[in-house]
Amino acid sequence: MENLSASGKEVILFEKGGQVGRITLNRPEKFNSFTGELAYALQAALDRCAEDEEVRCVYLTGAGRAFCAGQDLQEITGPNAPVLETILSKHLNPIIRRIRQMEKPVVCGVNGVAAGAGANLALACDITVATESAYFLQAFSKIGLIPDSGGTFILPRLIGWQRAAAQMMLGDRVSAREAADIGMIYKAIPDYAFEAEAIALAEQLSQMPTRGLALTKQALNRSFSNTLEQQLQAEEELQIMAGRTHDFQEGVRAFIEKRPAQFKGR
């Protein structure tokens, strides 16, 4: 595993396994909460995955017992504390933008509690799975803040206005199972099978037609704010692009020849 942080402390671990770029938040003793250093290192890791053609799926997870407990609350009370505006505009928002704009699927493996910005980081990924003992917590209201990191955009779209408002205002724990039941995440996986199953999912995606998946992601990104007419237009435009890929030709040829397709991601 490589160390991508500036200080030499390994706050992010990065590893390429096959065609999956595996990013691990690595401040386990602080529940992988975000310092500026961690945020910048995660941005760098995401950039690296975006640029590396060998990486065809990103897998994001946390080290230790937690996935991510949001902003490090000690950092904001300590000396040289970053101002709130910097935390959002320079640390957290660029991460969410990178995930949504990444032209390959981003799988999030929620290995433990996901709180505050950590919860909304998990929800911003394309496919989020969680170990059954994990839980989600919109912790912001407990400290007088509003949900950030895209949460007010994404959560009501995933689970509806009422449930989102209740989670955000009450700050109740939501178990992985409940999160899956209400459509907030894709799946809750028993703890014993979690890591293998989550990584297998990322590996499966990494062998699929990457361009087609990227264009699917673009269509989904746009559907949040488009009318039906605009979305039909967008599908036309994006489908034409998908139709020009090697993987579309290969997919059809493999079907006709009754053999498994060999997708190349282009």
Ligand code: LHQ
């Ligand atoms: C932590 C943290 C943490 C530091 C656990 N910081 N150390 C945007 C704009 C500007 C400012 C603020 O933030 C934001 C965005 C946000 O993300 S706001 C929301 C910030 N996050 C929270 O409010 C969650 C705070 N954490 C918790 O409520 C609990 O730790 C949870 C529920 C996540 C886990 O509870 P437990 O399982 O009981 O674990 P614990 O509380 O004992 O935590 C374990 C260790 O991790 C502990 O360290 P210690 O040295 O005492 O053993 C905690 O201090 C540390 N830790 N979260 N956010």
